[in-house]
Amino acid sequence: MxxxxxxxxxxxxxxxxxxxxxxxxxPKKRNSPLKKYNGLYKKKSVSPxxxxxxxxxxxxxxxxxxxxxxxxxxxxxxxxxxxxSPFLAPGxxxxxxxxxxxxxxxxPRINVWSHISVLGGEALLEPRCEEILTAVExxxxxxxKLYSNATLLYENREWIVKHMNRGVKLYVTLHLNPLSKSxxxxxxxxxxxxxxxxxxxxLEDHLHLSEPWDESWFDIVKHEGDKIYxxxxxxxxxxxxxxxxxxxxxxxxxxxxxxxxxxxxETISSTGQLDDPxxxxxxxxxxxxxxxxxxxxxxxxxxxxxxxxxxxxCPSNPKWHFAHIQLKGVKNKVxxxxxx
Ligand SMILES: C[S@@+](CC[C@H](N)C(=O)[O-])C[C@H]1O[C@@H](n2cnc3c(N)ncnc32)[C@H](O)[C@@H]1O
Ligand code: SF4
Ligand code: SF4
Numbered sequence: 640m641x642x643x644x645x646x647x648x649x650x651x652x653x654x655x656x657x658x659x660x661x662x663x664x665x666p667k668k669r670n671s672p673l674k675k676y677n678g679l680y681k682k683k684s685v686s687p688x689x690x691x692x693x694x695x696x697x698x699x700x701x702x703x704x705x706x707x708x709x710x711x712x713x714x715x716x717x718x719x720x721x722x723x724s725p726f727l728a729p730g731x732x733x734x735x736x737x738x739x740x741x742x743x744x745x746x747p748r749i750n751v752w753s754h755i756s757v758l759g760g761e762a763l764l765e766p767r768c769e770e771i772l773t774a775v776e777x778x779x780x781x782x783x784k785l786y787s788n789a790t791l792l793y794e795n796r797e798w799i800v801k802h803m804n805r806g807v808k809l810y811v812t813l814h815l816n817p818l819s820k821s822x823x824x825x826x827x828x829x830x831x832x833x834x835x836x837x838x839x840x841x842l843e844d845h846l847h848l849s850e851p852w853d854e855s856w857f858d859i860v861k862h863e864g865d866k867i868y869x870x871x872x873x874x875x876x877x878x879x880x881x882x883x884x885x886x887x888x889x890x891x892x893x894x895x896x897x898x899x900x901x902x903x904x905e906t907i908s909s910t911g912q913l914d915d916p917x918x919x920x921x922x923x924x925x926x927x928x929x930x931x932x933x934x935x936x937x938x939x940x941x942x943x944x945x946x947x948x949x950x951x952x953c954p955s956n957p958k959w960h961f962a963h964i965q966l967k968g969v970k971n972k973v974x975x976x977x978x979x
């Protein structure tokens with residue numbers, strides 16, 4: 640298949656959206672009990688581009704980031720979550736054996752030049768999360784991040800620190816106001832973890848804190864009562880420009896363009912809208928199988944760099960709100976949809 644010229648490749652890549660573009664991270668959070676740990680706040684999410692990136696792009700399907708869910712459900716419900724996880728209750732699991740097989744199949748076939756994130760939902764809700772992380776470590780030499788909302792961090796401290804010492808970067812993201820009742824518990828949990836881990840690993844190298852609770856997010860789906868809808872703004876370039884998560888997902892035997900598309904079936908199954916005509920056009924999109932011919936994976940990798948007609952589901956003119964708002968009454972337990 641025709642490949643992008645070096646000039647076009649770098650131009651497209653440098654326009655790629657994502658959280659770094661929106662990174663309003665301020666290490667000195669008002670009221671944060673963690674502000675004394677200034678050195679633990681993450682700066683940039685994406686790694687510097689390797690010098691030989693265009694060569695890598697020509698040799699193998701090449702993507703910037705790969706996201707891998709360990710669990711689809713979440714025990715928080717942050718309004719605007721860019722994985723649509725508020726709609727999926729804890730217990731919304733995926734098939735871990737299948738995920739490990741997918742990891743083993745796809746990673747030798749592609750380059751992931753910035754990092755792989757193991758996340759969710761809340762990854763630590765999956766009792767076999769460590770197995771997924773280990774499968775990534777065995778099949779990937781680059782930077783690996785494990786994300787958590789901190790609720791279950793202390794309980795999982797031993798195995799997490801073991802993997803931090805093997806090079807895994809732990810990204811702890813705090814979504815609750817530290818002055819709220821549940822926020823106070825959450826922040827104490829992080830302090831307990833830090834106290835446990837500080838003599839066992841190099842925290843400044845391996846632990847990254849962020850506190851999006853007082854940042855601004857926007858709704859990825861339109862809410863109408865207890866139902867959700869695509870925006871259909873007919874300005875996909877602008878929707879794409881606003882995108883905070885243009886990261887391909889490994890899920891259900893396929894690589895998908897982004898989390899919103901990968902977990903769409905699970906999300907609208909939770910709201911009882913699998914047959915809703917509003918979502919029908921978006922359900923036509925499927926990912927690319929991990930064992931697809933290599934030309935298909937090259938095509939998929941290029942598709943991750945540019946807007947797609949599916950981006951019409953996301954807002955072109957977002958309405959911003961505080962990220963710490965928690966949705967209520969939207970969660971259901973939903974199993975994994977299989978496509979093979
Ligand atoms: C989808 S969450 C999953 C992992 C875990 N539950 C957590 O919150 O850290 C992964 C990362 O995406 C970030 N995130 C989620 N929705 C976002 C949004 N709309 N804008 C910016 N970052 C977002 C979270 O803050 C977190 O750092
Ligand atoms: S951002 Fe919030 S809702 Fe989304 S996965 Fe993380 S903790 Fe859960
Ligand atoms: S559909 Fe497009 S704009 Fe929306 S989250 Fe996915 S990649 Fe981003």
